[in-house]
Amino acid sequence: MDVILRAEGLEFFYGEQRALRNIDFTLARGEVAAITGSSGSGKSSLLYCLAGVLPPASGSVTFDGIPLTTLPDTELSALRRERIGFVFQYGELLAELTAEENAALPLRLAGVTKERAHAAAARVLQRLGMGDFLRRRASGLSGGQAQRVAVARALVHQPDVVFADEPTGALDSANASTVLEEFLALARSQETAVVIVTHDPQVAARADSQYTMTDGVITQRVAV
Ligand SMILES: Nc1ncnc2c1ncn2[C@@H]1O[C@H](COP(=O)(O)OP(=O)(O)O)[C@@H](O)[C@H]1O
Numbered sequence: 001m002d003v004i005l006r007a008e009g010l011e012f013f014y015g016e017q018r019a020l021r022n023i024d025f026t027l028a029r030g031e032v033a034a035i036t037g038s039s040g041s042g043k044s045s046l047l048y049c050l051a052g053v054l055p056p057a058s059g060s061v062t063f064d065g066i067p068l069t070t071l072p073d074t075e076l077s078a079l080r081r082e083r084i085g086f087v088f089q090y091g092e093l094l095a096e097l098t099a100e101e102n103a104a105l106p107l108r109l110a111g112v113t114k115e116r117a118h119a120a121a122a123r124v125l126q127r128l129g130m131g132d133f134l135r136r137r138a139s140g141l142s143g144g145q146a147q148r149v150a151v152a153r154a155l156v157h158q159p160d161v162v163f164a165d166e167p168t169g170a171l172d173s174a175n176a177s178t179v180l181e182e183f184l185a186l187a188r189s190q191e192t193a194v195v196i197v198t199h200d201p202q203v204a205a206r207a208d209s210q211y212t213m214t215d216g217v218i219t220q221r222v223a224v
């Protein structure tokens with residue numbers, strides 16, 4: 001297996017409260033992994049530790065052979081910016097920017113020219129059925145449209161891994177299923193691995209591997 005991300009013995013605490021206990025997790029290049037579990041079971045904390053956003057109290061996270069847990073802050077930020085994408089529950093777009101400007105942001109931050117960044121953003125948005133809304137401000141988009149822009153932004157720089165924390169939690173179930181399917185299809189087409197927290201059993205069933213969390217522990221693994 002060609003491993004892109006590996007975590008060993010992860011522990012995480014909020015004050016005295018332990019949120020993650022001795023978590024081991026391995027993700028192959030291009031793999032789609034789904035994480036389910038009840039509220040408070042530690043899914044978000046795990047995602048943030050895997051993405052290098054929260055430093056674990058103990059254990060290690062290795063990204064393509066690079067130890068994230070001991071990487072200096074500037075290198076960690078650069079790696080996150082260039083090789084990782086994130087889709088949030090509510091999209092979290094910049095309201096005053098257009099769909100295309102929002103989706104182009106990771107490339108602009110990486111120093112790509114405006115022209116090239118916008119062309120790439122437009123291509124990804126078109127693949128998500130958003131070709132007619134490139135110049136629309138985020139504040140004027142529907143929930144489903146905004147979530148597609150958030151997906152485009154997370155994938156536009158062709159990251160090695162994209163993390164998604166209940167990415168369609170704000171959408172009705174029909175809209176959520178469509179956006180999730182488009183998200184996974186786009187990620188698969190560019191061989192971006194995905195770690196997705198979801199309540200949707202249909203999405204979990206379409207992943208390559210499924211994990212269930214209970215009280216900070218991975219209690220079930222299913223390789224599909
Ligand atoms: N900022 C925080 N401060 C204190 N406790 C927190 C914080 N965030 C989460 N927790 C606690 O950590 C545990 C795991 O939370 P979380 O990772 O958000 O779970 P999930 O995403 O599965 O709902 C829960 O008991 C939650 O109450």
Ligand SMILES: [Mg+2]
Nearest residue numbers: 043044045165
């Ligand atoms: Mg959560």
